[in-house]
Amino acid sequence: MQTGQSWVLYEKPNFKGEKIALDEGDIELTYPFDPPEEEEEQQSQRNGENGQNGQKVGGEEVVAAKPDRRFIIGSVRRAVRDYSVPEISLFPEENAEGKKVIFRDTSDDARIFGFPIKANSIIINAGLWLVYAQPFFQGVPRVLEVGGFPNPAAWGVEQPYVGSVHPLKIGEPRVEKPGEPKLVLYDKPYFTGKSRVIYTNMRDFMTRMDRRQTAFMCSAGSIKVQGGCWVGYEKEGFRGHQYLLEEGEYHDWRVW
CATH class of the missing domain: 2.60.20.10 (Crystallins)
Structure with a gap:
């Protein structure tokens, strides 16, 4: 099972060859890039007809063992x-x-x-x-x-x-609680350090410029989005680079 992401499997390294797309959810794969067993059996029969399937040793015919099928993936890319x-x-x-x-x-x-x-x-x-x-x-x-x-x-x-x-619906925001917006900020990675819960727009939580603020944070080390879909901004006053934060946990800044 894979959740929250979509992936592409490639038959060969460097993202070459046949491809299989994996959407969110349960997916069962059986030798994805091997020919079907029916084709292998037909090929084995043809080899037998051509005298390639066995040889005689001490007057007895020895049949070559059927090779094991291998589950091989050459490369993987996250969509x-x-x-x-x-x-x-x-x-x-x-x-x-x-x-x-x-x-x-x-x-x-x-x-x-x-x-x-x-x-x-x-x-x-x-x-x-x-x-x-x-x-x-x-x-x-x-x-x-x-x-x-x-x-x-x-x-x-x-x-x-x-x-x-x-x-494939890649990257569509997942929102289970659109009417209950809630975001928890931590000033250190892995949800440690000082925290702050936000329920609505906050134009500046990192400085003392907003006089209505009684507490401020020097950095956002990690984030938990427990409800709604949020847009985070690099700078105060809704300025700078934007980050779309859907429901989930972001253990450090590299995740978002």
């Missing part, structure tokens, strides 16, 4: 949080030529007049997309990241048809 609207553009011709078809959300049946969309080239403007050749998410999807795919080989297919598409 970058992206709060923009997902967008995929499908083009009937290579190199993004022809009238494009755009999707910005899930389509369980992307067929037009009963026929799959011909997509000789694809551009992903935002999001991480699962692209299926059949409608209703049948078959093994192609996992496409942001970028351009000028021909079918670039996005890993021989027949450039699309029957359904689905963007």
Whole structure:
């Protein structure tokens, strides 16, 4: 089980080869980049027919042992949080030529007049997309990241048809208590040191400039967001770099 993040598994090192996208939740994987056992059995039978499956020793035929299947993952990448609207553009011709078809959300049946969309080239403007050749998410999807795919080989297919598409919901804020905003600030990492609970907007908690403040903190070492979705600012007065803080725990500044 994995929670709060989306990941992409790659068949080879350096983020090469086949890809599998893991969304939040329980996912069972069985030898993700090995050929199915049926294909292995067929290959083994062909090898036997060609005389490669065994040899005679002392008048008896010795059959080679079936190799063990191995669970191999070449590299792993955490999907970058992206709060923009997902967008995929499908083009009937290579190199993004022809009238494009755009999707910005899930389509369980992307067929037009009963026929799959011909997509000789694809551009992903935002999001991480699962692209299926059949409608209703049948078959093994192609996992496409942001970028351009000028021909079918670039996005890993021989027949450039699309029957359904689905963007993974990467980085959507998780808010279970939108009506109960509560944030706890600690001046040291790992939720230690002096703390302060905040329930509403606070324009300056680190200096004495706000006369209404009776206590101040020199730094924010760690944060617990116990309710709502907050925006933290680098400087007082809602200035500087912004940080979107959803419900959860941030044990030091590197986390947010």
